[in-house]
Amino acid sequence: MKITVIGAGNVGATCANVIAHKALANQIVLVDVKEGLAEGKALDMWQTASVNIFDTRIIGVTNDYEATKDSEIIVITSGVPRKAGMSRDDLISTNAKIVKDVTQKAIRYSPDAIIIVVSNPLDVMTYAAYLSSNKHHSKVFGMAGILDAARYKSFIAEALNTSPRDVQALLLGGHGDTMVPLPRYTSVSGIPVSQLLEQDEIDRIVQKTRQGGGDLVKMIGTSAWYAPGAAVALMVEAIVHDQHRIFSICAYVNGEYGIRDIYLGVPVKLGRTGVEKVMEIELDENEKQLLYDSACSVRQLKKTLDGMKLF
Numbered sequence: 001m002k003i004t005v006i007g008a009g010n011v012g013a014t015c016a017n018v019i020a021h022k023a024l025a026n027q028i029v030l031v032d033v034k035e036g037l038a039e040g041k042a043l044d045m046w047q048t049a050s051v052n053i054f055d056t057r058i059i060g061v062t063n064d065y066e067a068t069k070d071s072e073i074i075v076i077t078s079g080v081p082r083k084a085g086m087s088r089d090d091l092i093s094t095n096a097k098i099v100k101d102v103t104q105k106a107i108r109y110s111p112d113a114i115i116i117v118v119s120n121p122l123d124v125m126t127y128a129a130y131l132s133s134n135k136h137h138s139k140v141f142g143m144a145g146i147l148d149a150a151r152y153k154s155f156i157a158e159a160l161n162t163s164p165r166d167v168q169a170l171l172l173g174g175h176g177d178t179m180v181p182l183p184r185y186t187s188v189s190g191i192p193v194s195q196l197l198e199q200d201e202i203d204r205i206v207q208k209t210r211q212g213g214g215d216l217v218k219m220i221g222t223s224a225w226y227a228p229g230a231a232v233a234l235m236v237e238a239i240v241h242d243q244h245r246i247f248s249i250c251a252y253v254n255g256e257y258g259i260r261d262i263y264l265g266v267p268v269k270l271g272r273t274g275v276e277k278v279m280e281i282e283l284d285e286n287e288k289q290l291l292y293d294s295a296c297s298v299r300q301l302k303k304t305l306d307g308m309k310l311f
Helices: 010-021 037-046 088-109 122-133 145-160 199-210 212-220 226-240 285-307
Strands: 002-006 027-032 057-062 073-076 114-117 140-142 245-253 262-271 274-278
Touching (some): 114 122, 122 245, 145 199, 145 226, 145 262, 199 212
C-alpha cells in the first residue's frame, strides 16, 4: 500500500505521521513545492520509527510526482490560508488553481487512486478536485464532518466531564459557519444528550462547534492541524482496512436529502472502494431547513468557482 500526501505543511505532515503510526501503508510519499520541506519533515518522521515502533517508509519530494506513482490513496492538503485583504473569491481562485494542478499531476501517475481533499474552502475544493480528476464521485471526497464531529464531541465531553470516546454525534452541511450539528442524533454511551445537558448548554456547544475553526485561528494565528490530520488518517484507515465505517464526510449528493449536484457534508459508508453509499437519515423540519440553508451557502461558492471558468 502506497499513500501520497500532497502538501507538507502542518496538516499534511501531521496526517502522514498519524498514518505511519497506524501502519496503514508500506510507503508514504510527502510532496511539497517548497524545496527541502517535504524531504526534511519526512526524514524527521522516519527517524522516529524505531522509537514509535512502525515500519512505514516515509519519503519526501519536491514537485516530483513520478515518485507518487501507483499510489492507492492521495490526500490533498495544498493551498494557502486566507490572508488580510484577500476576498473569499480570491481564496477560491488561488486554491482552486493549486488543487487543479496537483490533482492532475497526481492522477497522471496514479489514475486509480482514491482522492481525499482537505484544502479550503473544503466543499468547493473537493468539487474542484472532482472536476480536475474526471473520476467517479465515489472516488473523490473531502474531510470535514469527522473533524467537526470531533470538536463537537470534545465540547460535550468537557461539559459533562466524561470521556470523549463515549460520545456519539453526527453533523451535516458545509464545513464552516453553516454546518449543522444534530443534537437529536447525539448521545453519550447511548444516553441522549438532551437527558444530560440543558438545552441552552447544548445550543452553546453547537455554536462553539460552528466557530471552532475560527476560534483556533484567533488563538494560534493559523489553521488547526492536529485534529484535521488525525481526522484524515481515520478516513484512510477505513479505506485501507475496508471497514465500511459510517462517517460524515464531504461527499457528492445527487438527490439525497432533496439536494442535487453538490459536494456537502453527509453521512456515508466508507470502505475500500471509497464512498459506498450516502446514508439518508430522517430530519425534522428545522433540521431540513438548516441543511438546505447550508447547501445554498455551499452552492454559492460552487457558482463562484464555475464562473471563473477554470475547468
